Amino acid sequence: MCAVDTKAEIVVALAGNPNSGKTTVFNEMTGARQHVGNWPGVTVERKEGVVKKFGRTFRIVDLPGTYSLSAYSQEEVIARDFLLENHVDVIVNVVDASNLERNLYLTTQLLELGISTVISLNMIDMAERRGKWINLEKLAQLTGVAVVPTVGHRGEGIDAILQKVIELADCGLCESPRSARHNPEIEIEVSNLHQRLQIKQDCAVPVRWMLIKALEGDAEARRRLAVYAVDGEDALQEVDNTRRHLEQHFGDELEAVIAGGRYGFIGGLLREVVTHTGSVDRMTMTDKIDSILLHRVLGLPIFLALMWFTFMLTFDVGGMFANWLDAGVTSLSSWIAGALPPGPISSLLTHGVIAGVGGVVVFMPNIVVMFIIISFLEGSGYMARAAFLMDRTMHVLGLHGKSFIPMLMGFGCNVPAVMAARTLETPEDRLLTILITPLMSCTARLPIYILFTGVFFSRNGAMIIFSIYALGVLLAVVSGKLFRKVLFPKSVSPFVMELPPYRLPTLKGTIIHVWERTSLFLSKAGTVVLAASVIIWALGSLPWGVQFGGPQSLIGHLGRAAEPLVRPLGLDWRAAVALFFGLGAKEIVVSTLGVLLGSGHSGGSVGLQKSVAAAFTPLSAFTFMVLSLIYIPCIATIATIKRETNSWKWTAFAVGYSLTLAYAVAFMVYRFGLLAGFK
Amino acid sequence: MAEVGSRLSRSLEDYLEAIYNLKLRSQVARVKDIAHVMDVKMPSVTEAIRSLAAKGLVKHEPYENVELTDEGLDQARDIAHRHSAVKSFLTSVLDLSEEESESEACGIEHAIRPDTLDRLLKYADFVRACGQNKALRLDHFLHYIRHGQYPDGCGSHPHDDANHSHKTAPAAVAIESTRLSDVTPGTKGRIAFVSGHGPIRKRLMEMGLTPDARFEVVRVAPLGDPIEIKLRGYHLSLRKSEAKYVEVQL
Structure with missing residues (x-):
């Protein structure tokens, strides 16, 4: 590990608290040269960038933002495993200078890993403006690691960090970090253990770290100890005895004693390092803003107004661009249809490929606009306030306050809504939100409701449509509670959440964020949608020569084969086929019905409304609306769920659950409807 | 909160209070500390802890120290509150000495009912507000109890007084949470x-x-x-x- 020669590539891990400005530092270091992927097997995103500077190559890995390195959340486990296993050359620990006390808690844990570390003392300007003077030399001396002041959003100090990184990488462990001292009793026991236990030479993790963590009862550290100790069983036994002894001594769980000790160490350090000029308790700008935005009376109305604004901006302004794109796609499609001789090729291109591409790009404006807003809400610190305001309500659903925004966006379009679930911190909360968001009735489903209410319920149409929306929300509440109980019975999802100081988001950060999300949607979700569109086209058009989606087409045959399934719901094969095409986009359900029902009448002059009136009863129409609300989200949503959960299993679950739920609810609606005397 | 039927014995209340005070002072309540504070032998403590655990008020596993359950914490807080309220009444109204008040409070706290305690506190308030300027009159006190308002000429209204609770329970109440x-x-x-x-x-x-x-x-x-x-x-x-x-x- 202690290489003297210069390394070809320096691996730098960026670690720090959420809201420490870590992402800004990462953006400044890597610029647009970022690669976004997932950590293996989990939904947590992994960002990495390769940078060439000062004649060297840096591979910079942005670890998930964590407050600690214990193993309670997935993010913490990932960050820790990466640091322990991946031969990181240097850790850059981004520390918010204006919030030193809590930020240094993570630092005390990083120091124990024995990896060369640089502290990037970020937002130092902010701290100084608040009358906090930090003695850098003293801080470096007490932690045993280099300290570089940075101002992330202005790019100040970034080069200095990289230079320090080179220095540390080239000399290996010449400057070993000084880890925080724990209570003397604990230190004595740790060094006793160190002497008594025989640890194998090939131990890949710092022994001190492993022993302390094993004492705390950390499963991963115990597993390693069992492997690296000459007599694993015996070592664990020894550790358990010591732990029992120490807990008796302190009369508390060792984890708690150690956590308290770390803060004690930090308190002492801060007394030497920080000088305050001016009052500490002065009202900050953040306090003033919060006294309005979180006001007991004004807080919620302001929040709801902001959400309304977000919704309108996303779907009205975004929708405007979407319409232009849509028009462009349509004219391209008709141009090709005109230019090519009619036949399979032309049909594949227009109904398959272009329709598919159109189905993807049409979401782009919504996504771009929404992520500009979300990026602003997150970067400014308001997102945490939104969660604070809404948590009481969302908690009823077994969800987190931050789930509100994805669910609200769901009423516009499920695709950006599912993507908005990114803002949730724990994987469980994120997954739950993703699973129930499709129950929010998106605007694409509205044409279906309008058609049927227009025909059957013209007198109380608004009520009927409202009841469908309300049913969606009700099912979301029930499903949310059910999922929380059944899928994650053991998970506790503490709300304990920081309300960070308000900051002005940087333009660069926003652009990178929006670009990341949009390009990921296009490349990952887009390909799935495109493939699915071609499959749907094939099912509708083959064997060649039949009416598109007609009774003789593959899908027509399938639909008739599936008719026994939908018969108990009072529907026939044409409804099944229409729903199937609705997979491509829900608004297609209406046009498909038009084609299929229209074909049943001679002359073709019969309006869609009349043929619908003939093919459905009021009850079966309502049942059909319920089905349209709940059954499988459209392909774009499914593809987005796949991309966001990074799991086919969960995607299949989402599809399976919605299908089952749709069928069950529709069945009940129809059967109870019949019993109640409706037709 | 405690119903009359399920009310703890005086001795168990003392144990609960001792555990609570130890927790507040040093976050830890070990059997040996409890024995020390109560001036009893360790086995007696273990015995008491077992009864408290049977009532769901404490947990005593897997470590040697004793943990209060939610219910236990509620009751302990209640006892401590009674203690400090009685003590403050004894010192401020009856003018007993610190030590006398302390030991008296240890006895009275177990017997007194919430309503009575409330009256005592109110009386202390009343005396403090009205005692200086006026001859104390019983009908004025009754008026205060019924209407929550002092007669004219008394000090500030209790509800306007932000530090109300601190004054009725002065420095004697070092430990309450x-x-x-x-x-x-x-x-x-x-x-x-x-x-x-x-x-x-x-x-x-x-x-x-x-x-x-x-x-x-x-x-x-x-x-x-x-x-x-x-x-x-x-x-x-x-x-x-x-x-x-x-x-x-x-």
């Missing part, structure tokens, strides 16, 4: 200890809610939950269901 979830906005204090086990406790402590940390409750969300507190130079929000694990002193 409350749950963070019950603290009203604008109040400052220090963390006494975090109860419970597992991830939530660990998370709370990692976020800086460790014993002796100073905090201020900033606000409660408009819908009544969660709450926002300020500690260690930053703002933290947590649900009341989480804050109830945090025992604080004001």
